[in-house]
Amino acid sequence: DSGVTQTPKHLITATGQRVTLRCSPRSGDLSVYWYQQSLDQGLQFLIQYYNGEERAKGNILERFSAQQFPDLHSELNLSSLELGDSALYFCASTSGGITDTQYFGPGTRLTVL
Amino acid sequence: QKEVEQDPGPLSVPEGAIVSLNCTYSNSAFQYFMWYRQYSRKGPELLMYTYSSGNKEDGRFTAQVDKSSKYISLFIRDSQPSDSATYLCAMRGGADGLTFGKGTHLIIQP
Numbered sequence: 001d002s003g004v005t006q007t008p009k010h011l012i013t014a015t016g017q018r019v020t021l022r023c024s025p026r027s028g029d030l031s032v033y034w035y036q037q038s039l040d041q042g043l044q045f046l047i048q049y050y051n052g053e054e055r056a057k058g059n060i061l062e063r064f065s066a067q068q069f070p071d072l073h074s075e076l077n078l079s080s081l082e083l084g085d086s087a088l089y090f091c092a093s094t095s096g097g098i099t100d101t102q103y104f105g106p107g108t109r110l111t112v113l
Numbered sequence: 114q115k116e117v118e119q120d121p122g123p124l125s126v127p128e129g130a131i132v133s134l135n136c137t138y139s140n141s142a143f144q145y146f147m148w149y150r151q152y153s154r155k156g157p158e159l160l161m162y163t164y165s166s167g168n169k170e171d172g173r174f175t176a177q178v179d180k181s182s183k184y185i186s187l188f189i190r191d192s193q194p195s196d197s198a199t200y201l202c203a204m205r206g207g208a209d210g211l212t213f214g215k216g217t218h219l220i221i222q223p
Contacts, residue, residue: 002156033210043157043201045210056209090156096205099164101147104156 003027003106004093012111018079021108025072025093031055032074033094033102034066038087050096081112085104116140119214127222132189136214138201139183140174143204143212146178148187151199158205160200162185192221 003026013019025032034046036059043057049068060066063081068074078085090107094100119136126132134148145164149157161176163169169176177186185204189196199218203211 002158003154035210042215043203043211043213045211045212048210058210088154092211099145101159101162102211103159104149106156107154109154
């Protein structure tokens with residue numbers, strides 16, 4: 001158990017809908033990263049937050065957004081969902097130091113029908 | 114050319130064999146290198162982390178980094194059926210997001 005929690009475990013929704021995925025980092029960690037894992041693209045970095053502020057962006061679509069709250073949990077919002085958004089979504093956390101490594105949560109499996 | 118190349122396998126070896134997994138990369142800015150293990154539909158689990166060229170050993174696992182060749186390896190000694198999983202190499206330049214290889218699917222035959 002990495003100490004990172006994610007909810008829900010599974011999410012099934014329809015095209016055009018909007019969903020919110022939630023992540024709670026390990027105790028004491030200030031930084032949260034979101035990743036998408038699909039069969040064809042592999043694991044891809046989406047976005048990073050540090051202590052409530054956006055720090056880095058990866059391959060995140062404009063339809064996707066995220067935020068980190070004062071209690072340090074983070075939410076990833078996915079809107080106007082398409083079939084191709086079906087994937088595993090992981091968050092990872094670190095304390096934020098440059099040499100820190102990232103510990104991953106169990107993921108949320110999103111299925112868009 | 115992708116930033117990180119990793120053979121997807123599958124790689125099938127008998128129990129007890131030494132396993133060698135490899136990645137090559139093209140971005141000279143990568144300074145931190147990791148190996149993660151991922152069981153089916155689970156979160157990636159950190160195995161090894163290194164930020165210098167050379168070898169790092171932890172139990173049955175040895176990570177090797179050659180920055181001059183832009184090549185990293187993971188060796189697993191005395192492989193066990195429980196080692197069957199997908200192994201992902203990952204790397205980054207600073208405190209930013211990781212860039213992953215596609216992962217190698219490893220099968221250890223009892």
